Amino acid sequence: MQSTTSCSCLLAVAVVLVLAGPGQSAAANLLQNGDVEQWQEGRPVQWSTLWTRQAGAGTLGRDEQIRRDGASSVRIEHRGGQDWSLQYAQRLAVQPGDWFEYTAEVFRKADAAGGVTLCVTAYDVQGRAVDWSLGGRNARQAGQWESIRSSFIVPDGVTHIQPRLIGYGPGTVWFDGASLVSKGRIEPLPPDQVEGLALSNALLSVRVDATGALHVTDRRSGRRWTQSSSDGQGRLIAARRRGEAILLTWMHVATAQPYEATIHLEPQAAEVVVTITPDGPQPRQCPMSRDIAWPGPFESATGDSLVVPMNEGISYPVDGPVDPPGTLIAYGGHGICMAFWGVTDGRAGYMAILETPDDAAIRIDRRDGRLCIGPVWHDQKGLFGYPRTLRYVFFDDGGHVAMCKRYRRYVQNRGALKTLADKRRENPNVDLLIGAVNVWCWERDPVGLVRDMQAAGIERILWSRRCAPQEIAELNRMPGVLTSRYDIYQDLMDPQIVAEKLGGVHSDWTQAGWPDDLMRDANGDWRKGWQVRGRDGQMYPCGVLCDRRALDHARQRVPEELKTHPYRCRFIDTTTASPWRECYDPRHPMTRSDSRHWKMELLRYMSEEMKLVTGSETGHDAAVPYVHYFEGMLSLGPYRVPDAGRDMARIWTEVPERVATFQLGHRYRLPLWELVYHDCVVAQWYWGDYNNKLPSLWDKRDLFNVLYATPPMFMFTRGFWNENRERFVQSYRAIGPVVRAVGYAEMTDHVFLTPDRDVQQTVFADGTRITVNFGDAPYRVADGTTIVPNSYHYAPGGDGADDR
Secondary structure, three states: OOOOOOOOOOOOOOOOOOOOOOOOOOOOOOOOEEEOEEOOOOOOOOOOEEOOOOOEEEEEEEEOOOOOOOEEEOEEEEEOOOEEEEEEEEOOOOOHHHOEEEEEEEEEEOOOOOEEEEEEEEEEEOOOEEEEEEEEEOOOOOOOOOEEEEEOOOOOOOOOEEEEEEEOOOOOEEEEEEEEEEEEEOOOOOHHHHHEEEEEOEEEEEOOOOOEEEEEEEOOOOOOOEEEEHHHHHHEEEEEEEEEEEEEEEEEEOOOEEEEEEEOOOOOOEEEEEEEEOOOOHHHEEEEOEEEEOOOOOOOOOOOEEOOOOOOOOEEEEEOOOOOEOOOOOHHHOOOOOOEEEEEOOOEEEEEEOOOOOOOOEEEEEOEEEEEEEEOOOOOEEEOOOOOEEEEEEEOOOOOHHHHHHHHHHHHHHOOOOHOOOOOOOHHHHHOOOOOOOEEEEOHHHHHHHHHHHHHOOOEEEEEEOOOOOHHHHHHHHHEEEEOOOEEOOOOOHHHHHHHHHHOOOOOHHHHOOOOEEEEEEOOOEEEEEEEEOHHHHHHHHEEEHHHHHHHHHHHHHHHOOOOOOOOEEEOOOOOOOOOOEEEOOOOOOOOOHHHHHHHHHHHHHHHHHOOOEEEEOOOOOOOOOOOOOOOOOOOOOHOOOOOOOOOOOOOOOOHHHHEEEEOOOEEEEHHHHHHOOOOOEEEEEOOOOOOHHHHHHHHHHHHHHHOOOEEEEEEOOHHHHHHHHHHHHHHHHHHHHHHHHOOOEEEEEEEOOOOEEEEEEEOOOOOEEEEEEEOEEEEEOOOOOOOOEEEEEEEOOOOOOOO
């Protein structure tokens, strides 16, 4: 046993490390026939036959030509596109806290398309697999032998482990020299070593327990918040006070990597900041082979709701019968679109701000029957890369609105809040966007159709479909019309596939970038993206353009086109919807942070240099300084109709339950985006989830547009327009004037006026109040006005009111 102390400690620091005892060799290989020299019945002794998910997709054999040591190696040939496994025949008995090192020599053929991982499966006392890839380490080289070392600590609840080599996809792999050795034990820190380790100010008291979990008491409300121990992901080995902070050292069980966490309580705020770094001489270069889910989530209580900025925003009752998405990335539009989450009982609660979101996610779990949320940290190209920081903010009142306003201040302090009024000063055409309905229609004669719409009373129109030069010029001469077109800087297709299978290319593909500008993964393979159906009925994937190369393609495309096509606006598909990605091509390498930078440079080029009103898909707040609208922010990604991105023109007469419950569910939706950014970026529906997509929900969708003061979106054919002209006009007349009136105003409040959330009210900076009754019973507002079911009351900030 070893223990250390530090002169800066106010408490003793205890590190307990039990190594192999007398008579035991710490280097003894616990695997029989780890060198795979002994063979019987076509497989190495003590090892299983090759398992493949696709029956007959692989073979296992002895190879005496390609070997690392000894006379032979295991040769695995896999032809399938799914996973495979070679595992040790026995499950080895272990105890929680045991520390092991599992190593092997692996050779991947240079043309192998799949991946290879060295790991163990962890089993509980009932024999159930609790982790299929504990200690997983990926092979990163091809065409040569590579030594792979996996170090891990047995988690709580695990009684047996089974070493194995796993992989996916086609390829040939050689395996040799496997070794599993004991490194000793990591014992839990005794509780008395952390007793009294605490921080406090006038608002909060914070203490740490022996698992490293935080216990926070809000002195204002008296509520206590307790973190879970993060499923045993870490073992605390040291805890001490350093100045005005608590310093924890803990071992990540999946990697046996020590980490240091600094816990700081802001002196005059109810805020706790946690920063994590590897414990070592070069923390930025520390390998990181597994995600880190630490700190653990704060436990929720009956009556709480999760607050999740997934697209516009949603809440989930923690004890309700809901099944929310498990993991949501923080680095793309199909995750959380603002870097925070929260939990509230409607008044008191807490939020967590991911101050380093580029390689982060949140994970929603159910603990003791109740939902809770915690952070997940991803690697940066296989390394820890940089300190990871999380800020907890505790509230005694204000609920989700207080969270949004705190996040807005956080963004403002970082200099990333740019309003639509600011953007209008740079480009007066921004004003054409405010109150305009976004129209997608692929019919001929756009000028005639726009004239028809304006004659019917739809005055302000964002025309999103590309047009001929003379049509654009004519539309530009019409008052209230903003001309735009679709564009994309992600997809490009193999020219051979184009010639043999497609017979043509999409005009917006960046074909000049094939193959040099393709984004490549760590194996050197090009990333596959959107799939296109060939003439043979098969689907063929596009490659993904590296974000670092996208700007050059835009510089070649846009200025030249604008010479003849005088658009005032441009919609850039996928840029803020698809995640920030890593690229391993040495000619244009990227981390996720680099990817974000280059995506934002593309949008900045469009809006600032090309002077175009700029939109992008779904949305993410990294782009707020550079764009004017997001198509899809209003539409909650997991709850759109099936295949909404491809079959966008289809009108649904039947409503999927998830769409009715969540997408248009007033008991779940929250206007989180509007509370932070309503005066900065215009939020719209997704082009496969527009106002007239599901006619039976058209009225309710209009009510959300009114409540949030966001414009509608229409998609139609000429025939559908002619048949439903009055209904389209009804939508515009209900929504357009409201958006026009408060389109530049901050949303300052959102209130549930009834316990069942049937009646909701939004308030804007100019004093405007919009009250919507989603329920079945009339509701009387404070001024005596009665709002009938499925209608609204609009009270402008100046004078007058409107009941619809």
